[in-house]
Amino acid sequence: MDNVTTAIFFAIAWWLIFFMTLPFGVRRLEKPEPGMELGAPERPRLWMKAGVTTLITTVITVSLRWAMDSGLISLRDVISS
Numbered sequence: 001m002d003n004v005t006t007a008i009f010f011a012i013a014w015w016l017i018f019f020m021t022l023p024f025g026v027r028r029l030e031k032p033e034p035g036m037e038l039g040a041p042e043r044p045r046l047w048m049k050a051g052v053t054t055l056i057t058t059v060i061t062v063s064l065r066w067a068m069d070s071g072l073i074s075l076r077d078v079i080s081s
Contacts, residue, residue: 001068010061017060018053 026041067073 001065006061006065009064010057013060014053014057017057018050021049021053024049 025045027043028038029036029040029042032038032040064073068075
């Protein structure tokens with residue numbers, strides 16, 4: 001697995017995991033002001049979710065890169081089957 005493949009995998013996995021973490025801990029506003037969206041979260045905590053997403057994606061990417069470099073996983077075997 002080369003560096004470009006690793007970067008592309010990281011970017012795609014990051015966005016997928018980020019969208020999965022967005023709904024965690026969301027609470028609606030109890031008394032929204034006039035003109036506010038009723039489903040808007042009270043505190044979205046996007047920086048925390050982005051940080052958690054980065055940590056999870058880094059662990060997954062490093063694990064996959066290690067497994068591919070050590071020969072445990074091979075995309076050539078999967079494609080040729």
